[in-house]
Amino acid sequence: MNGSDPNAPGPPPEQGTRPEQGTSVTGTGARTSGHGVDEHPAPVRARLHPLTFVVGAAREMVALLAAGVAGLAVGGLSTAFFFTLIGLGLGFVFHVIAWATFTYTVYEDRIELRRSLIGRSVTTIPRERIRGVDISAALPHRLLGLAIVHIDAGADGGEGTLNAVGRHEADRLRGVLLGRGPGAPGEAEPRRVLARMPPRWFVFAPLSGAYLLTPFALAGSLIGTLYNLSDDLGLITRERLSDLGHELVGLPTGTVLVLAVLFLLAMPVTSALAFAAFNWDFRVYARDGSVVAERGLVTRRSVSLERRRIRGVELTDNPFERLARVQRLGALVTGLGDAVQRGRLFPAAPRHAAVDLAGRVLGPVPGPLVRHPPAARGRRIVRAVAPPLGLAVLALFTGQSLLAYVFLGLSVLAVPLGVDRYRQLGHATDESRLAVRSGSLRRRLVVVDHGAVVGWRLRRTLFQRRLGLATLDVAVGAGEGGYPAVDMAEHDAVAFAAHITPTWVEPFLADERRP
Template identity: 25%
Template sequence: MPAAPAPAERHLHPMSWLFVLLAQLRQFVVPLLALFVFGRGDRNELWPLIGVGALAVASIWQYFTYRYGVGADALVVRSGLFERSLRVIPFARIHNVDVQQSVLHRLFGVAEVRLESAGGKKPEAHMRVLKLDDALALETLVRRRGAASAAADAIPDSTPGSPASQPAATVLLRLSTTDLLRLGLVSNRGMILVGAAIAAFSQTGSQVWPDLFEQVARYGADWSGQHHLGTSQYVLGGVAALLTVLALLRLLSIVLAVLQYHGFVLSQDGRRLTVERGLLARWRTSASRRRIQAWTLSEGLTHRLLGRRSLEVDTAAGEENGQSRALRELAPIATPAACDALIERLLPDARWPELLWRPLPLQSWWRRFVPALPWTALVTAALVWRFGNWGALALLWLPWAALKARAQARRAAYAVGAELLAVREGWWSRHWRFAEIDKLQALQLTRSPLDRRCATATLWLDTAGARSPLRIRYLPEADAQAIYRLLSQELARRPLRW
């Protein structure tokens, strides 16, 4: 038989060098801004611009040496000039597809594409950048991999292989503007952003923040001295200032939630899930349903006040720069009924509403309380040494810690179903962690000296790509041994599903 013809090779978008350059400069943005804004005028500070020029040359070089082609069942990527690289990536190996658009991407009508495999430390292919139609067509091709006709028509500029000509996917969840406002209220994105900004400026050695805080403190002291404020007025002023800061942080969280999750749509096409979101920058990622390894259903106090929950998943994908690139949030915020409906649709055999929850022993509450004792003692000692007897007020934390420990122990439970294993924990902030038994990769039964004293054990259950293993603590030893044997037998007779 004659050999299959090599796929036609294509270059990236002509403006791809610009986006490669910006991506390389991203880590130097804050230091460069600090040099120009807070610098002292030393000409030596301009030397880093030589490095910027070298990065620009390297970006243009990459555009001329990076080529890709779409075959019947694989993607072929060539790169490099002096040190050449050839990668043949079967579509069956690609499990996650990310299509990202910043504001600049949207202005040029292009997108950045990542094709990822399970557990890889780097993307199988990282394309900066493709025309938006080509990027979406490539995503569609991966979703329907194995179809030779789709492989031939997906990438060309003509429209036959574009996603618009494909059957529409089923929308599972769509967030409204009201949902985004609720999401901003329950999140702490504003505080995280402010903390990151302070940390970034502190790395530049700038005195902006210390000087600003010093000026505010001096102004406040002068104003209070002129008006002869009393102790109660100081307290009220401090409380008002704190509430104002918290309100501003919450407002910032709402703005960030709108920017990041505007137009959030979760859809399903066959066994593949796709999430699209973003106001200024658009982010679109898809992953096969079978790549989901573990699930987390959570609700904090604000969630409960608003009647909402969040649903996240762990998928078998690698990390880049310490951050997971995989599909994670199926429902950033939704009603409990909507979250349960999603679980039932995506795990039809698990029978989530019918799980039989088994409570953990209530007498284990004191073991949840004990870790608070040494930290409370250390903090109290430090405060007493600094403020005298008033520092002993820190001991008031102990009754709250005891109440919290009892509430957590009262609510802790686990469930072992025919297809699913679930753990329920938390009280003030609650969460449910569960995974399909077929996805379990490792079981571990551990007993600390205190466990042996109390005749209890901890059962660890790990899956591929999970941020943390499932854990059932303070199990009676007999129950732990029984669950361990049952799961070991189930895993031995069932094939591992990825």
């Protein structure tokens, strides 16, 4: 006896070499031998789902309909049918060839995407650089049980997209690429729901302003489409435009007022509908070391954020949202591309719900915030009033008295804005996290882990030095890279940094104390 187990698996062959005698590669990618089965399956080159070309054809139906309309206008029904048939045939052939010439392979250290439609190309994404794996499904994908997998590896690692894979395969790829091992079979642990947005929160959509302009966007898009189509078909002439203008000008005043009121009423309604379409059944849950945000009605999108890369959170609001006690929540993630959209954890929620979710994702928010010294109030007011007051003086010197009065009125209105900017300043820290807040029209509270701080920057302008103030920039390797604590007392700024990273700051303080 030699003391070895005859049933123990032998070492796998090195990558790129031929298997040893007695070893074969099975169709499923697992290495087998006469001594057993290797626990690490061999990389397998896979293709997208065979229904990929069906999804592509569905996306191009609008273009095919446009081609049919053009053919109908040019040569009648037979020409329209011919144009549509040719477009459908060419699109079908193109998508079939694209599917047949695209493959992807997951290795232990990377994923490779190969294309050979016209020229050969290989995209290699190292797994250690992958920052997130997003799964989305438009309506055609959802009807066919497919999904789109988007791999984000930050600015240096590149990105890749798998346009159509099975839903189970998409979940498996997310688990594998986010570090659950090359053979991870999907979810290793059941997901735990952290928060969910009920439909009654959709009424908060008009407060943000982003969705409030939806009627203007829809009206502009519809008018542009109708104009281009009518112009192509020869339905627009100068005489018809002139007649239309006279008809609009000649409308009764009451009719114009009714139309204006209806349009204004449509703004909050359409904003709520657009908000619901993008954020339907918005839920945040934890799974396998990641925080996953899933949302969408027609197109369902799932964004995964690794907990170990989450460095902080950001709570933002505007004056209207503050009156309604509503906030938006986002995550600060290292190397995250399109952080505004992909880092979103709550698009609009009651303040207590946003703060509660921030605590579940990162930890309790430090508080209460420390107010900044009264000297900062005057500085905030001056910085708010100075621009419109300067423009008023310039307009007065150039003889534009009306503009001068307008800018003078704006400078008066800027005084309460400056006061509110001062009231929103604050900072706090505990044993694990720090928080800094600033802004008025867009108030922002940033909460960052102490371990995520990579540096400090203390800035003092001439006016700040005379008032004993300083701005402390917190350098973080996530989000925007740095977040300022504006107009702190100079000694408070130094003490704040020294409390969090004493070994960095105390040597500089010791140098200043030396005679």
